[in-house]
Structures are given as C-alpha cells and as structure tokens.
Amino acid sequence: MPFSVRAQDTIRIATFAAPLSRDGPGLLLRDILDGEDPQVRATQRIVDAAAPDILLLTDFDHDQGLAALRAFNDRLARPFAHLFARPGNAGLATGLDMDGNGRLGEPRDAQGYGRFRGDGGVALLTRWPVLDEAVRDFTALPWPELPGAVLPETAEGPFPSSAAQAAGRLSSTSHWAVPLRIDDGTxxxxxxxxxxxxxxxxxxxxxxxxxxxxLRLWQRLMAGDMGPVPALPLVLLGNTNLDSADGDGFRVAMARVLADPLWQDPQPASAGGEANPSPGHNGDPALDTADWSEDGPGNLRVSYVLPSRDLTVADAGVFWPAPGSAGAELLGEDGFAAGPHRLVWVDIRR
Incomplete structure (x- = not known):
C-alpha cells in the first residue's frame, strides 16, 4: 500500500512539486474549473490518497484572491480549512538583464524565472489556522544582504552586472516562516x-x-543572523532542487542540512523509487522524489520534509508505488500523470 495505517494522534505534513503552472495568468483556474485537465485531476487524486493535514504545493500559479487555489481545494475529497499564499518573485519584472544575454523582458530577467507574475508559485493548505500577523516573509530579501552570500562573478566583474546584483532578490519564488496554531494550543x-x-x-x-x-537562508535564520530565531517546534519543507548525493549543484550544502542536529531526517522512502534506480548514482534510490530522464539528471531526492529534533516522527514516505501495486494507477500508465515529482509526507505525533 502507498501508506501504512495511520495513527489517530498524528499530523501528516506533505510537500508536492506537482506541475500546476500554466503558460499564462488565469489558465490554471480555467483548467481547474473545467474539471477535465489530466494533470489537475491526477494531482488531486494523489492528494486525496495521501490525505495530508498540511500540504505545501511548490509549482502552483499564484493569482489575486487565490482563486485557483480555492477552486483546487474545493474539488478535493476533503478540502482544507485554511489556505495561505503570497505573491512571490517568479515573473516579477526587474527591467534589467538578469541572465546576461543582452536582452530584456524575458522570463529569466524577472526576479525569479517566470513568464508572468505568479508563475509557478508556492501555496500552503492546512487544517489549522495560520497566524497571519506572525508570518515572516523573506521573499523580498536582496541576495547581497544574506550574511555570507556568494554572488556570481566572471573575469569582467559581477555577473551579469553590478546593477543587476544590487537589485536582485535571493528567493527565486518565496521563503516563508509560517506559524500554525494547532488544536492543543501548540x-x-x-x-x-x-x-x-x-x-x-x-x-x-x-x-x-x-x-x-x-537553502543557506534558513541556516542563517536559525543562527540568529536575520532577526529573532523561530521557536521550536519547526518543520523545514519544500523543493530544494538539490540532492545531497547526486546531480548538479552544491550537494554538500544539502548534506550539511541533513546532518544538522537541529533537524531530523525521517528518510521518506518508496517502493517505486527503489525499483527504478538511476545507473551510476550514489544515493539510495528509495529516497528519490523525482523521476527524471536518464538522459538528464536521472532520479533525485529534491523535495524534503524535515521536522525539528523535538518532534516525534511516527512514519514517513514518498508517494511512488511500485508498478502494479495499489495506488500505482494514480501515477498514470507512464508514471507521469502528475509530473515527474512525487508527494513526500511525514507523520509527526501530536
């Protein structure tokens, strides 16, 4: 089965980089309301099967009034009571050449890659209320203001230009510290x-x-370099786009977070990932969360749910059933009905 029997005294926290971005504003809402879009329906069925209490979607188009998010939630088998999202950096115009190709107004010239404002944003769905006035939003933080920031340079100097670096934000989408008030007052x-x-x-x-x-932004926050340190308990979650063992990027940065005594890594695993290893990779394939082509990066672990050490983990997993097993039909015949990413979940005891 995709999930073990769930204890009643647990909270299921999940993150899912489902492909819910579209080519222009309003198109995701159209596809949700239509009710026939195969990616939307596959995503909703997987969310229904996983039944998380807290869900972070990391590729969901943002719009005014959260119309698409509300429509998506309304069509779930068990809609969430509370929704939270804010405008991010994806598609936010800068008027500058941010990628150094000599042209302006392209998706990579925005604060974060985006064909329009809100393209591929972040959205939170939860069964408990968000303490809105206590939310800390680091989305607008200029990259140079991150303590210890390392900005790109070439032989000619700052890349793509000093002006672009000064205007550029660190977050490519959004960074939020979101407090929730759980039923027991926690x-x-x-x-x-x-x-x-x-x-x-x-x-x-x-x-x-x-x-x-x-990724380092969270480390600097917890080190006290960016204002008050958030109180425990905490959960770090989302799509880091970084594997600690394989693929491109500064893998050691992810490895350091996983080894940090502040966090515990429940190592969510799946039978589907285990059955589909990428040749030449060093990491455990059961922990992978994205099924990418072997002509590209191959399968990687890039989405995480990391509870702080004071929390008790009851269970964890990745929604990636082995072919032919229960739940595998939700991924579609080719396994990509809801895109290459898999939903990652962790149960913590209340």
Missing part, C-alpha cells in the same frame, strides 16, 4: 520555500550559487 512553524534548479546557466554558476544560498 504553535508549529513551517519554514517553506521552493528553490531555483542549480542548472540552466553558464560558467558563472549563477543558479547554482543562488540555489545554495536559498
């Missing part, structure tokens, strides 16, 4: 984000450096 804070892939750039390695610093 405040559980989510450190939620989605990072740029550490590829699609040149020898200056702009995306690789940015990806690493997007």
């Amino acid at each position: 405040t559980l804070t989510l450190l939620a984000y989605s990072a740029t892939p550490p590829v699609f750039d040149g020898p200056e390695d702009r995306n690789g450096l940015r990806n690493r610093d997007e």
